[in-house]
Amino acid sequence: MKAIYKNEIKRAFTSLGMKLALLFGCGIAIWHVISVIVPIHKLLISTPQIYIEDPLYIPEGIFNNWMGNVLFPLQSYIFYLVLPLLAVLPFGASFFDDRKSGYYVNVCIREKKEVYYRGKYFAVFLSGGLAIIIPLVINLMLTSLLLPAIYPDNACNTTITCRTMAYELFYKQPWLYVLMFLFINFVFAGVIATLALSYTYYTEHKFGVMVAPFLIYFFLYSLMNLLDLTEYSPFYLLNGGTGNSNIISYFAIFFMFFCLSYLIYMWKGKRNDVL
Amino acid sequence: MKNSKVVKRILLFIVALVILFSTAKSLDLLEDNNILEQMKKEQNVEETNSLNAPEEETENLSSNIVDNDILEAISCENEGLPILSQVDQIKNDYYGYVINSISVSKELGDFHNPYDILGNVDKEGNTVGAYSYIIINLTIECYKEFPELYLNTLRIYLYKGADLLRGYEALTSNNTVSMTPSKSDMRCIMKKGEEKDFNIVYLVDDEYIEDADFYLYINNLGASYGHDTENKRLVKLDTKEAFN
Structure with a gap:
């Protein structure tokens, strides 16, 4: 059992898709630092003393400006828009490849089918989650190099208000807020990547498998936009600076994605004959 | 097999439709600002202006209509707030x-x-x-x-x-x-x-x-x-x- 898990994880992390996803994700993260954070840093170090002495002066800090906490710069917007594609890229289509190449049959005649399925699900989840949080962590680290980690001040933050979920955490323990959103991004990216697994049963095209999670993600965004409920779409829920007010929406969307991925994937898998 | 293909196509059609309508909404095309509606509005304003009657009441009425149009336009611009x-x-x-x-x-x-x-x-x-x-x-x-x-x-x-x-x-x-x-x-x-x-x-x-x-x-x-x-x-x- 362990060998299957280990093997699947190793395959996920050494895949070309993982390298491409990290290259693209980290590229966006660095682009954000160069075009958003560096100008703020320059402004900060060139601020005249008279401004600093003003009791109303609030310098810019990490927590209001890193990519995971702001959706306005183009780079953040692109990152959160293509998030499902980045999450699927490392290992999302591997189940499709395994079925096509016969690898799946070779494994399942040596080991229990359920073990292979669970190992695959775990590896896809892990690779999808890490492909998203690694660029975010890099962005956070680079931002920390350039901006001070001062407590965010509500006078200069207009998106996190008293109606925002965990707003007290943001103002009192901002690092915990950052960790919380890294965790949210990890689990959502993971579960979004696994949507590709269940869709594998319904298509003959690898491209379809890769694009299906993005389509579901974008469909939800469009549907919520039509219903004037954009703040409940995963696109907004995943960013810490969008003023999300309802914790239930996180659970609801995660549960829906989990059902669409794990339950269909395992249920169809049990019914499928290996040979 | 055939049935699943039909279901897939219907689902894809719904997805495409929702994305299309959402895009239209974001581009502000779903409001009553279509060309016909705008032409009708312009015509109404022109008709109101062309009345130009000498009576004071008619002038007041005309200016009220214009005022209401202005307020309506401002309201539309601000999420329809009264x-x-x-x-x-x-x-x-x-x-x-x-x-x-x-x-x-x-x-x-x-x-x-x-x-x-x-x-x-x-x-x-x-x-x-x-x-x-x-x-x-x-x-x-x-x-x-x-x-x-x-x-x-x-x-x-x-x-x-x-x-x-x-x-x-x-x-x-x-x-x-x-x-x-x-x-x-x-x-x-x-x-x-x-x-x-x-x-x-x-x-x-x-x-x-x-x-x-x-x-x-x-x-x-x-x-x-x-x-x-x-x-x-x-x-x-x-x-x-x-x-x-």
Whole structure:
């Protein structure tokens, strides 16, 4: 059992898709630092003393400006828009490849089918989650190099208000807020990547498998936009600076994605004959 | 096999339709601003203008129609919010607002000196150049324990007819209940049933003061996401007395 898990994880992390996803994700993260954070840093170090002495002066800090906490710069917007594609890229289509190449049959005649399925699900989840949080962590680290980690001040933050979920955490323990959103991004990216697994049963095209999670993600965004409920779409829920007010929406969307991925994937898998 | 293909195509069709409609909505194509509707509106205005009857009543009627059109256009531009007048009851779920007076001044009153925030103000706090302070004195009553009130969520919009000239954020206020550790004098906390008087100050270009109509836009959530339209208010301010 362990060998299957280990093997699947190793395959996920050494895949070309993982390298491409990290290259693209980290590229966006660095682009954000160069075009958003560096100008703020320059402004900060060139601020005249008279401004600093003003009791109303609030310098810019990490927590209001890193990519995971702001959706306005183009780079953040692109990152959160293509998030499902980045999450699927490392290992999302591997189940499709395994079925096509016969690898799946070779494994399942040596080991229990359920073990292979669970190992695959775990590896896809892990690779999808890490492909998203690694660029975010890099962005956070680079931002920390350039901006001070001062407590965010509500006078200069207009998106996190008293109606925002965990707003007290943001103002009192901002690092915990950052960790919380890294965790949210990890689990959502993971579960979004696994949507590709269940869709594998319904298509003959690898491209379809890769694009299906993005389509579901974008469909939800469009549907919520039509219903004037954009703040409940995963696109907004995943960013810490969008003023999300309802914790239930996180659970609801995660549960829906989990059902669409794990339950269909395992249920169809049990019914499928290996040979 | 055939059935699953049909279901797949139907699902894809629904997805495409939703994405299409959502895009149309984002591009503002779902409102009643289609070309036919606009032509009809223009025709109505032209007809109203062409009446040009000598009778005073007809003139009043015509100007009322034009006024209503302007208010409707401004309302459309601001999420369809009804435009209240200063004497109307202005309240939302969180607060009630009574606008007591509006004044214009070039000198700093009993406020935090906004020197060096936006410029155009000297060290004594008086405006420099073609700028004036517009001071709105209002009483705010708290209906609900809304944890924080930001006075700078009350903005003013200056319109000439239906054309937006500019919007201004509050510059300073005489809010004396400023919270520590926040450095903002725009933030205060009120208890349910509590009433407070505030003077909110805006730094406005002189060139707009005489011509423009002033509207106070109230959105307690500021620029945060979420619509909360039912709690937003747009009030046309009566500035005639203050500016004459």
